[in-house]
Amino acid sequence: MIRTSSLTKRYGRITAVDDLDLDVREGDVYGFLGANGSGKTTTVRMLLGLVLATSGSIEVMGRAMPSGARQVLPEVGALVEGPAAYAHLSGRANLALFDAMGQGARRATRAGRVDDALARVGLGGVDSRPVHAYSLGMRQRLGLANALLRRPRLLVLDEPTNGLDPQGIREIRGLLLELNAAGTTVFLSSHLLAEIEQMCTRVGVLDRGRLVVQEQLDVLQQPTGRVVVHTPDADRARALLDGQVEHQEGERLLVRVPDAAALNALLVGGGVRVASLSAERRTLEDVVLAATSSGSDTFSAPAVGR
Amino acid sequence: MTSFNRWCAVALLVLLVAAVPIGVRAIPAHDERVSAADLLARIRASGDHPYSGYVESRGALELPVADRFTDIGALLGEQTRMRVWWAADHRWRVDKLLVSGETDLVQRGTLTTEWSYEQNEARRSADPDIRLPRTADLLPPALADRLLQDVDESELTRLDARRVAGRDALGLRLRPAAPQSSIDHVDLWADRETGIPLRVEVYGDPAAGPALTSAFRDFSAADPDPATVDFSPPAGAEVSYDNVLDIADAANQYAPVVPPDTLAGLAKSPSADRAVGVYGSGVTRILALPMRGREAGPLREQLLTTVGVRTARAGSLLSVGPLGVLLTGAGDDGGWLVVGTVTQETLLAAARDLATGVRPVPDAHIRHSLTRLRVDR
Amino acid sequence: MILVELRKMVRSRRTWTTILLIDALPTLVAVLLAITDLGPRPGQGPAFLSAVLTDGTLFPLAALAIVLPLFLPIAVAITAGEAIAGESQAGTLRYMLIRPVGRTRLLVAKLVSVMSFVVLTVLVVAATAYVVGTLLLGKGDVTTGSTSISGTSLSTQELLLRTLLALAYAMLCMLGVAAIALFLSTVSESPLGAALGTLAVLIASTILLTLDAANALQPWLPTRYWLAFVDLFRDPILWRDVVRGVLLQLVYVVVFLAAGWANFTTKDITD
CATH class of the missing domain: 3.40.50.300 (P-loop containing nucleotide triphosphate hydrolases)
Known part of the structure; x- marks a missing residue:
């Protein structure tokens, strides 16, 4: 077109x-x-x-x-x-x-x-x-x-x-x-x-x-291969997952597993209460921020990028 | 097409448009191997040839203009645009074109009618013996006729031909031999076909450019349409008959004096047998005009405020280009106005001759007319 | 596109305000003449005005002579200066061009619209002047016709024909002004700039005309032959300046339209 x-x-x-x-x-x-x-x-x-x-x-x-x-x-x-x-x-x-x-x-x-x-x-x-x-x-x-x-x-x-x-x-x-x-x-x-x-x-x-x-x-928003888990029992979940947790922030965990459903079963089976669980996707904002330099209406010296 | 190409096309267009008039002007004139004397003869022979056209004249002489001389001041100091239809010497019409009107002179026999659109009046007068110059005198044929009067062949040389009003015109230069003359030279170009002068340039100081130029811009040697040359005042216009045309005519008719027969070695013209004297011929001429105090006074006052004026014992003396002006006397006295295309020395010599040679007019009848004239005015 | 531009012109309130303002001056002059019966001194004031006192039918010509040197050129400069720059400033230019309207076509349509405005103005001025003139100043003797500048008499038909020629000539002169303004309108971002630029050209031309040193330039100045319409009322008609005026105006129209075209068709529209 x-x-x-x-x-x-x-x-x-x-x-x-x-x-x-x-x-x-x-x-x-x-x-x-x-x-x-x-x-x-x-x-x-x-x-x-x-x-x-x-x-x-x-x-x-x-x-x-x-x-x-x-x-x-x-x-x-x-x-x-x-x-x-x-x-x-x-x-x-x-x-x-x-x-x-x-x-x-x-x-x-x-x-x-x-x-x-x-x-x-x-x-x-x-x-x-x-x-x-x-x-x-x-x-x-x-x-x-x-x-x-x-x-x-x-x-x-x-x-x-x-x-x-x-x-x-x-x-x-x-x-x-x-x-x-x-x-x-x-x-x-x-x-x-x-x-x-x-x-x-x-x-x-x-x-x-x-x-x-x-x-x-x-395509930009494809899954990253990580799962976001919100749980009040963060420490138990960490123990249970043993090294698969990449990042923790209070009750929010980032877990690298290929299958979110299997992870859910594992956690629930292990007695961890799960508030929410979803496969992580990249946001457009992430894509844009990663691809672009600082906003073009700022004129900071020394110039960033080109 | 790119921006550059388009602008090139526009530039080409401008060049093309500009090239047309430049090209037309650049058409060379055909010259002819003819001697100055033969050309002079040809010009003289063209005197009774009819013509018509459009003439522009431009004078560079800034005369101090008192109210009775404004017309001549404009004639010699400004541009004048004229249309002319010339059937014969006593049958012609010359229109002076103004931006929003015109002043026309129509000659029929010895009767001249002056039509002024803006005043909506037609003034008729008989041709006087002596008068001030007017528009018709500026036409190249009339001007050339006057300048070439009594010219000697030794004073003439040929100039290259040039195109005037789209016609080939053969050039002639007149360098006056008379020592009194203030004219350096006169260049004129006459139609190759008919011999009618098409362009005249008068030079006082050759470095300063022409003092007076008169040239046809459009020209036809055909007989003008009689209907165009004829004139009858329109309904509603004011028609009057003037006994006196201008100040020169008035002085000539009524002043009770007669000037001497020669002034500064120049002989008086036989047509001037009364109070106003016309001396010399061709390009070297003097006009001596008696003036009463009420006319001379204001003119003298004006002369004295003009840059370049000389006060001599004989009076106030001024040179405007090749034109010399002398007014004898002082204060509110009457005096002689001596004007001519002569040097200042010649004017002073003329003043001396006037001081000794003026005679009172013997005829009492004229004196009577003068008193009547004073009452009338 | 031409029809669209005409519609816009006719529907614009400014068009009619301008015409009204232009029309007001000669009408005022007629009223003053009728009341005071004082004509201008011969040789002064606009052409024909002194003749109007005896013959009101000549008033359209006097009105033309009154508005032609100043009022009409200003109106034309403003209207034509507005043509492209005005659309650009309003932002409507880009929407016209992506409709799409060809740029050359738009330029022509604008010129036609401006010219229609001129024709409309001149006709309205002439018509009101005729009505006002005959009502307030009285009619001359219709059967004998009028007097030409050269003092010959003109029949009514002849007078009418010459008046129409004069009107056409005045319109052509304004076409030259319009072409200059239109060109500047494609150059300038602001309509006012284009109008003022055009007026600057005209004023410069008028000043140079009074200057002997500019003699060589004078035959090319746009206002040089503007008043030549007076020559149409001489007898026989003096065609010399009228013909030169027509040619000169055509040169201005062609050159400035070409320049406007070259500039506008390759211009980035970034308003």
């Missing part, structure tokens, strides 16, 4: 995006994770043909960008660095205007498309007040509606839940998963680990313009 090779963008002497090889497959919910200033937005803009790459190539839906923009972009919906609209017009009028731009949108079905998009993002009952009277959350929803207008095959969303309350975030998450289930590929750029972890099937991590991780989320 999206494939870049050696994608690089320099602004003068600053390299914003460095030798990026993205690979987003059809049907993915791809989480594009990175700290502020790591080059996420620049990458998104390059994918959409807004910013021209210094070198490297981009392919979206099998066509080169930006030369194939006329064929590609009608099938892409996007939200780039916050929503934007003509403040003196109503949301509905805004969508009608944006729908009339470019080619291939039939006029007869315009009102239907606009209503549909507004309904999807929960603005179906909005009145005709101008956009400058909208709340931040409403503007964000309107931006999403604009992205959804043409029923895109690919959604490129930059921080889509900005400004939404928890209820709104959940609604949008549900909407995106629903769209994905219906066949839409979603490219989600965010600096929020939790958001990515909850929605995405595949993750790319950007650090200072370089792609440091790109993998299926479930």
Whole structure:
């Protein structure tokens, strides 16, 4: 769906995006994770043909960008660095205007498309007040509606839940998963680990313009071969397990065993009371912290890493 | 296309656009092997050839302008844009173009009509013997005709041809031999086809650039449309008839004096037989004009505040480029205004001749007219 | 895309406020003239204003001469300066481009929209001036027509034709301004910057026109032939400056549109 090779963008002497090889497959919910200033937005803009790459190539839906923009972009919906609209017009009028731009949108079905998009993002009952009277959350929803207008095959969303309350975030998450289930590929750029972890099937991590991780989320989160055990009888458990405990922290034990069920049977059989027991998995946070240097908006001297 | 290529395309476009007028201007003029004397003959023969076109003249002479001389000050000190339709010597129209109006001169026989759009009036007058220069005198053919009057072949050399108003024009240089003259030289170019002068440049100090330039920008040697040359005042316009055209005409008609027959060795022109004297010919000319105290006073005051003015025993003396100005007398006295394209020494000599040679007019009738004129004003 | 831009222009409140403001000045002048009956002294003041006192039908021309040197260029500079930089500042530019709207197409649509604004403004000014002029200042004799600057009489049809030519010429001059502003609008991040830049160019041009030392430069200055529409009312019409004005404005339009195109189509949109 999206494939870049050696994608690089320099602004003068600053390299914003460095030798990026993205690979987003059809049907993915791809989480594009990175700290502020790591080059996420620049990458998104390059994918959409807004910013021209210094070198490297981009392919979206099998066509080169930006030369194939006329064929590609009608099938892409996007939200780039916050929503934007003509403040003196109503949301509905805004969508009608944006729908009339470019080619291939039939006029007869315009009102239907606009209503549909507004309904999807929960603005179906909005009145005709101008956009400058909208709340931040409403503007964000309107931006999403604009992205959804043409029923895109690919959604490129930059921080889509900005400004939404928890209820709104959940609604949008549900909407995106629903769209994905219906066949839409979603490219989600965010600096929020939790958001990515909850929605995405595949993750790319950007650090200072370089792609440091790109993998299926479930591969990243595979079991570590250790089991976490919470027990009030920690000392008895330690004795019973004899050297298999790698780490103890109060009532929490980390045990290296291949089979959690067998461990449970062993402990219970040994008279140890088990409060909880589960196989340990790596969190996305661990992966990201391991792969990245300190946040790129800190400027500590001497510089860490590169 | 890369950014660089696009900007190259734009730069190419700009060059192309700029190249067109530069290219047109660079078309070489066809010269012709013709002697200065033959060219002079050709120019003189073109006198009755009709023409029309658009003329721009630019004078570099900053004259101290008193109110009766503002028009001539503008004529010699600024740019003047004119349109001309010249059917014959006494049948022509010259429009002086202003930004939001125009002042037109239409000549029919000896009757001149001056139409002013902004005043919405048409003033008619008969051609006087003596008058101040006006727009029509600045047209290259009229100017050349005056400058080449009585010229001697030894004063002439050929210049290279140049293109004027899109036509080939043969060049001629006049370097006056008269010692009185303050004109260094006059360059003019005449149409190769018809001999009509298309461009005239008058130089006082050759290092300072031309003191006066007059040139066609558009030119046609075809007979102008009679409907265009004709003029009748529009309905609603004020129409008047002037007995007196300007201050020179007034002085000539009514001042009770006659200036001497020669001034500083220059002979008086036979057409000037009354109070105003016109002396010399070609590029070396003097105009001597008697002024009453009320006219001379303010002019003298203005002259005295002008940078470069000399106060001699004979009066106030000023050179503006090649043009010398002398006003005799002092204070609020009347005096003689002597203006000419001559050196200051010549002006002073002229003042001496005036001091001794002016005669009162014998005809009492004219004196009578003068008193009437004073009452009228 | 052109239709979308036109719709946006017509629906913008600012469009109408601007037109109203531009229209107010000549109307005020007409009212003052009608009350005081004092025309400007001959040779001073805007063209045709002195003739208006006797014939109100000439007032559209006087109104044009009043708004053309200053009001109209300012309005055009602001409107065209807004074109790209304004969308960029509002953030809507990126959403237009990913719709997708081709960048060249967008530039053309913006130019058409600005020009429509100019046409609309000029027509509104001319129409109100005609109504105000004939109501307040009275009609000349319609059957005899009017007087040309050269003192010949013009029939009503001829006057109308020349007035239309003059309006078209003024619009073309404004097209040149629009092209400059549009180019600056693709360069500058702020619409105000683009508008002020354009006005700076026009003011510099006006000043250089009064300077003899800039003689060689003058035929190329954008405002050099602006007032040449007056020549259309001479008899016969003096085409020289009008033709040069038309060519010069076309050069400005072509060059600055090309520069705007070269800049905008290869520009990184990072607002």
